[in-house]
Amino acid sequence: MDEALLRGLVPGVLGILVRRGADFAAAEDAVQDALVEAVRTWPADPPRDPKGWLVTVAWRRFLDATRADAARRRREDRVEEEPAPGPVPAVDDTLRLYFLCAHPSLSPSSAVALTLRAVGGLTTRQIAGAYLVPEATMAQRISRAKRTVSGVRLDRPGDVATVLRVLYLVFNEGYSGDVDLAAEAIRLARQLAAVIDHPEVAGLLALMLLHHARRAARTGPDGGLVPLAEQDRGRWDTAAIAEGVGILQAALARDRLGEFQAQAAVAALHADAPTAEETDWVQIVEWYDELARLTDSPVVRLNRAVAVGEADGPRAGLAALAPLDGSLPRYAAVAAYLHERAGDAATAARLYAEAARRAPNLAERDHLTRRAARLNTDRSDRSR
Amino acid sequence: MAKYLLLKHYRGAPDPVNDVPMDRWTPEEISAHVRYMNDFADRLRESGEFVDGQALAPEGAWVRYDGEGRPPVTDGPFAETKDLIAGWMVIDVDGYERAVELAGELSAAPGAGGKPIHEWLEVRPFLTAPPTAAEWCH
Numbered sequence: 037m038d039e040a041l042l043r044g045l046v047p048g049v050l051g052i053l054v055r056r057g058a059d060f061a062a063a064e065d066a067v068q069d070a071l072v073e074a075v076r077t078w079p080a081d082p083p084r085d086p087k088g089w090l091v092t093v094a095w096r097r098f099l100d101a102t103r104a105d106a107a108r109r110r111r112e113d114r115v116e117e118e119p120a121p122g123p124v125p126a127v128d129d130t131l132r133l134y135f136l137c138a139h140p141s142l143s144p145s146s147a148v149a150l151t152l153r154a155v156g157g158l159t160t161r162q163i164a165g166a167y168l169v170p171e172a173t174m175a176q177r178i179s180r181a182k183r184t185v186s187g188v189r190l191d192r193p194g195d196v197a198t199v200l201r202v203l204y205l206v207f208n209e210g211y212s213g214d215v216d217l218a219a220e221a222i223r224l225a226r227q228l229a230a231v232i233d234h235p236e237v238a239g240l241l242a243l244m245l246l247h248h249a250r251r252a253a254r255t256g257p258d259g260g261l262v263p264l265a266e267q268d269r270g271r272w273d274t275a276a277i278a279e280g281v282g283i284l285q286a287a288l289a290r291d292r293l294g295e296f297q298a299q300a301a302v303a304a305l306h307a308d309a310p311t312a313e314e315t316d317w318v319q320i321v322e323w324y325d326e327l328a329r330l331t332d333s334p335v336v337r338l339n340r341a342v343a344v345g346e347a348d349g350p351r352a353g354l355a356a357l358a359p360l361d362g363s364l365p366r367y368a369a370v371a372a373y374l375h376e377r378a379g380d381a382a383t384a385a386r387l388y389a390e391a392a393r394r395a396p397n398l399a400e401r402d403h404l405t406r407r408a409a410r411l412n413t414d415r416s417d418r419s420r
Numbered sequence: 421m422a423k424y425l426l427l428k429h430y431r432g433a434p435d436p437v438n439d440v441p442m443d444r445w446t447p448e449e450i451s452a453h454v455r456y457m458n459d460f461a462d463r464l465r466e467s468g469e470f471v472d473g474q475a476l477a478p479e480g481a482w483v484r485y486d487g488e489g490r491p492p493v494t495d496g497p498f499a500e501t502k503d504l505i506a507g508w509m510v511i512d513v514d515g516y517e518r519a520v521e522l523a524g525e526l527s528a529a530p531g532a533g534g535k536p537i538h539e540w541l542e543v544r545p546f547l548t549a550p551p552t553a554a555e556w557c558h
Binding site (some may be wrong): 143146149169173176205208243245261303 | 421423465466467468469470471472512513514545547548549550551552553
């Protein structure tokens with residue numbers, strides 16, 4: 037059984053239950069029950085109409101749960117009287133669910149958890165495993181999130197930007213548990229792109245595909261980080277790159293530039309270079325200028341300084357770095373690299389060591405420590 | 421989305437405001453303190469932010485490798501150590517501000533006279549996996 041295919045049906049099924057009058061939280065529980073049932077019975081007895089099967093089973097579960105709750109007697113009467121609606125386009129249901137699960141009243145971690153469960157169809161256990169927290173904690177986070185959005189009406193369009201931020205967070209979490217969150221984020225972005233025509237949705241999908249394409253090359257055999265310039269480009273996924281570039285070009289042609297499209301453009305220029313030396317850094321600097329205009333983010337200006345260092349030489353890069361705040365994350369790492377390129381190994385080694393102390397993750401810390409160690413070893417070899 | 425360790429010390433942290441050792445509290449004050457700590461953990465479970473919490477015995481030893489075929493060397497109990505960890509709580513929160521807010525609440529646990537201890541807690545971020553969407557040019 038194709039689990040992704042099954043989970044792709046979730047938003048539509050949930051939407052039908054909600055439209056029939058089930059409240060969101062109860063409907064979501066019922067759909068989860070139906071999914072568990074499907075995983076159990078479909079391999080031996082596959083239904084002819086999988087979505088219809090899920091709607092029937094989930095609806096029955098919902099009624100059972102409602103009946104079991106005596107306090108909900110009145111609501112039960114109401115929903116039982118309601119005639120089952122005929123077939124309806126699933127498109128709007130899916131989109132509304134995305135908006136609901138990324139509702140601005142939710143904290144980022146709650147929105148992520150709710151999206152993965154209600155839109156993605158993952159179980160609480162899978163989500164807890166992916167985020168390395170106890171299942172009980174994740175269950176609470178999800179049920180609180182459901183309570184928070186329980187009063188939100190599903191009939192008003194939301195802000196696409198909030199949905200994209202949630203999917204971007206999921207993508208960046210990578211793959212620490214059993215669930216490949218990067219692949220799941222791509223699946224959810226693809227599903228979103230199918231129901232809404234928006235250049236930034238396309239931009240985010242392209243960005244994800246282009247980064248995902250390099251995944252196998254990003255890690256060395258020892259598990260260490262392999263920087264872009266040293267990656268074996270033969271291990272990049274060319275099909276994913278081609279798809280990402282195609283999606284990006286179609287989005288850019290509509291002339292409604294946004295942050296994700298600009299980031300994807302940078303990623304596409306990297307993907308486009310047969311060797312690191314052939315990278316079109318001049319164009320990458322131009323895209324960072326666009327990004328700085330769109331976001332005014334100091335992180336963008338930091339990345340721009342790296343690109344300037346490649347396009348116009350390390351002195352120019354250091355000049356671009358000079359006005360930035362030294363306390364920015366990764367400032368020391370960028371400064372170290374530019375000093376190394378400029379031939380100042382002593383300063384570079386000191387800055388790499390400082391950058392390693394401030395690194396936010398293990399792989400990056402080890403990588404920066406190795407850079408510092410290599411420069412220090414070279415220098416002591418030379419002085420011997 | 422970000423995990424933090426809230427670290428509690430027997431020794432080694434700066435002095436708290438309400439600096440009366442626990443064995444000089446009344447039994448009721450001790451009970452109130454324990455109840456506060458349990459309630460705090462329950463609140464975090466309920467808010468979906470709790471990962472783990474453990475207390476450590478003050479007695480322990482240093483242990484190190486002593487070469488092939490030899491048993492490890494032990495040295496202890498560590499009387500000399502300046503820094504002694506009493507326990508920890510691991511939380512999973514939206515960001516640093518929330519971690520500080522929660523550490524502040526935990527530090528308000530009641531001590532002698534039923535007044536907050538104002539104990540200093542160490543807040544340490546976990547090192548994570550690198551983000552998927554990052555350009556590692558160097």
